[in-house]
Amino acid sequence: MQLTKKSSYGLIAVLELARTGEEYPLPASAIANQYSLSRSFVEKILHHLRQAGLVSSTQGRKGGYHLARDPQTITVRQVLEALDESLDLVGCLGPGASCGLTDICPTRTAWARIDERFKQMLDSLSLADLTDTDVAP
Secondary structure (H helix, E strand, C coil): CCCCHHHHHHHHHHHHHHHHCCCCCECHHHHHHHHCCCHHHHHHHHHHHHHCCCEEEECCCCCEEEECCCHHHCEHHHHHHHCCCCCCCCHHHCCCCCCCCCCCCCCHHHHHHHHHHHHHHHHHCEHHHHHCCCCCC
């Protein structure tokens, strides 16, 4: 599994929104400019996150985006899944996926256990955890 630019930039965007707080909406252009990203791509990402209920938007001259919920309640997994990211470590673990070795594969059980722990880790990391500067990587 390798995360896409969409998911990487999406995580950047929500972390910026978490750092900004609810004081004022953050325009997509501010995030795009800070990281030298395409504004339209950032807007598309934020649109997906809004559809998933993770961010809200305010229209108008002083409009922009902010988190729809407390950063402590939004997990990294929720962000990645909102951006249609496949979190399966190997293709044979996904829904409806199979290969010729599925029934006899000696590594499938190991990958399934690793996959489950990986997803548990993503569930355990909130945006607040990632914005806490006292937390070591």
